[in-house]
Amino acid sequence: MTNKQKELVKATVPVLREHGVLLTTHFYKRMFTHNPELKNVFNMGNQQNSKQQTALAMAVLAYAEHIENPAVLMPVVDGIGQKHISLDIRPEHYAIVGGHLIASISEVLGDAATPELLEAWTVAYNQLAAIMSGHESKLYAKQVEKKGGWTGWRPFVVKEKVKESAEITSFYLYPTHGGEVPDFTPGQFLSVRLFLPELNLLQPRQYSISSAPNGEYYRISVKREAGTHLLADGMISNRLHNFVNEGDIIEVSAPAGGFVLNADSDRPVVFISGGVGQTPLMSMLESLVESGSKRPKTWIHGCRDNNVHAFKEMIEYWESKNADVKKHIFYSEVTGEESADWYNGWVDLNQLGDEIFAHETEYYICGPAGFIELHYRELLSKGIDKQLIHFEEFGPQTLQLN
Ligand SMILES: Cc1cc2nc3c(=O)[nH]c(=O)nc-3n(C[C@H](O)[C@H](O)[C@H](O)COP(=O)(O)OP(=O)(O)OC[C@H]3O[C@@H](n4cnc5c(N)ncnc54)[C@H](O)[C@@H]3O)c2cc1C
Ligand code: HEM
Missing domain, CATH: 3.40.50.80 (Nucleotide-binding domain of ferredoxin-NADP reductase (FNR) module)
Structure with a gap:
């Protein structure tokens, strides 16, 4: 990346700050129109409350700000990577996202998006995508190294469903083929994927593992998200509570996440x-x-x-x-x-x-x-x-x- 290109990208920071969410909202709309299959990958509930748009806008902004030294972003890259690997995001997805992001910058900025600016952003995006997908490949490799480890989606059977309170129910998840489940670090989550007939889509959601590692099963404990007179009921949590029963099979991704217990410490x-x-x-x-x-x-x-x-x-x-x-x-x-x-x-x-x-x-x-x-x-x-x-x-x- 040339110094001029770095300057051009950095000069975009104030614009992104002002219009970041507008840009990413446009981007998601564009991407889901051209690549509707990705609606099965994203949490379509988060699309409605603009949290995901904000998260992406903030990440892009942080990157533009640190373009001189992207290494300082590694903790952020790791945090996003943990979420990405739990959703089976692969390097080939980055080209699709990049194409829509650059096209959205062009469409939102209009005449201000000069060919030089778009070229600078293309180089910058590809650089970030290489850092992110490179880091995620290492995380995937670590997952398969573990005993019983896997990447992507794997069928698990709900062997037990236990009511813990008026709103929270636990699901004990065992791999359908039997055998061990890999250990995880307490605090980590996994993603669960269910088909939602009302959307005609698969939908993933993250759930923290609520039991200690035991080699046999993962327990998740899900709160039924009730709607209000303005908001619909939460889609996946209600489906899990109302339709997923003992003996049913659901898809699960391997444990991930950086919010973990520091087990080496002896602090209170x-x-x-x-x-x-x-x-x-x-x-x-x-x-x-x-x-x-x-x-x-x-x-x-x-x-x-x-x-x-x-x-x-x-x-x-x-x-x-x-x-x-x-x-x-x-x-x-x-x-x-x-x-x-x-x-x-x-x-x-x-x-x-x-x-x-x-x-x-x-x-x-x-x-x-x-x-x-x-x-x-x-x-x-x-x-x-x-x-x-x-x-x-x-x-x-x-x-x-x-
Ligand atoms: C790392 C991580 C760990 C998690 N661990 C747990 C856990 O252990 N247990 C747990 O229960 N949850 C956990 N969650 C939350 C979980 O992933 C889901 O977000 C939660 O179950 C709600 O999903 P849902 O499909 O039921 O709701 P969604 O359909 O995604 O809706 C989410 C909320 O938005 C509201 N909503 C619906 N429509 C709209 C609209 N148009 N505009 C605005 N809001 C709307 C709904 O009423 C609902 O309250 C975790 C999330 C993360 C990221
Ligand atoms: C440089 C490119 C990218 C950046 C900067 C980026 C950034 C982010 C950020 C900040 C989050 C939120 C993380 C959190 O939960 O805190 C996120 C989540 C996510 N990303 Fe990416 N991402 C990129 C590429 C991709 C690609 C290529 C895909 C695949 C199509 C993808 C799919 C997702 C999904 C599905 C989520 C979870 C969103 C949700 O819950 O709806 N991302 N990403």
Whole structure:
């Protein structure tokens, strides 16, 4: 890439900042018109709420800003790559996306998109695509190296379906051909793919593995996303709850994701979850308890009330059997007397005493974006090092906190 081309790409940053989502919205519309088969690959629910458009716009913007030294983007490339490999994105897809992206820049910018600018962006895109698909090839290679490992979609049978609360149900997934499932690092997710007759499409969704690695099965725990008078019910979660039963077969991709327990550390660990955000943290806590780890483990969880409180008994059991496990539960929709078992209101770390904010502790947060942001900022304000605060959103990563 020439210096002039780098300058041209960098000069696009302010325009992208202003019109980034417009550009990527145009891009997706264009791509799905010309390549409708890709509707089976993307989460069409995310297309409606513009989160995916924003995530792509932010990634393109970050790249344009760091065009001189794309190596600084490797953590971002890895995060996106983890999502891509769980969706079976392959190098050949990059040419399709690139063609539509460059055409969209031309169509959105109109006369401002000179041939030089489009050429510069084509070179830049190809450079980024090579970095990303190169990194993803390495991630795929690592997956098949594992015992029982695979890439792409693989059939799994639902051997058990267990109701955990009024809204959350667990699915125990075993490979249809038998045999082992590869280990994963607690905190990782997998993708599940189902055919949706109402859309006439296959649709993937990510679910964190909620059990510790066991070599035999993966457990996922899915919240039924109810609609409102304005919004439709969540498509895949409702299909899993209402139509996928014990004995049914679904397609599953291999575990991936970078929000993982640092098992090498012996620091105290605090898990902070809102609602179904507890699933990756359940896997982390279970693996620590099972390994006999003596790290102090604090479980802080918030949900509406007892009815929607999943894994309550499991956490109580672990607390009763392990002196180093301590739980704090918050119910936001319960009024009246607090009990020894729960607090009234939203999760509030300040109610738990100063020892919650110890500087050597590691924190794992999972829940809605606002929940993560609130607790992240609270921890920072108490002087916690941001390297020790890990978090994950259950959707395209929109928070820019680190
Ligand atoms: C890494 C990761 C891990 C995850 N782990 C879990 C987990 O362990 N457990 C879990 O339950 N979920 C998890 N999720 C979330 C999960 O992937 C799905 O997003 C969730 O199940 C909703 O999918 P759905 O198909 O049911 O809803 P969608 O059909 O995708 O809809 C999503 C939401 O948007 C609303 N909606 C519908 N139509 C519109 C519209 N027109 N405009 C705006 N909004 C609309 C729906 O009401 C619904 O609430 C995870 C996500 C990620 C990225
Ligand atoms: C340089 C090119 C690309 C960039 C910068 C890019 C960027 C991104 C980003 C930022 C996300 C969101 C990650 C997250 O969840 O936080 C994402 C997700 C995704 N990407 Fe890419 N991507 C590129 C190429 C591709 C290609 C070639 C495909 C295949 C057709 C693809 C398919 C997807 C899908 C299906 C998702 C999940 C989206 C969803 O949930 O709807 N991407 N990508």
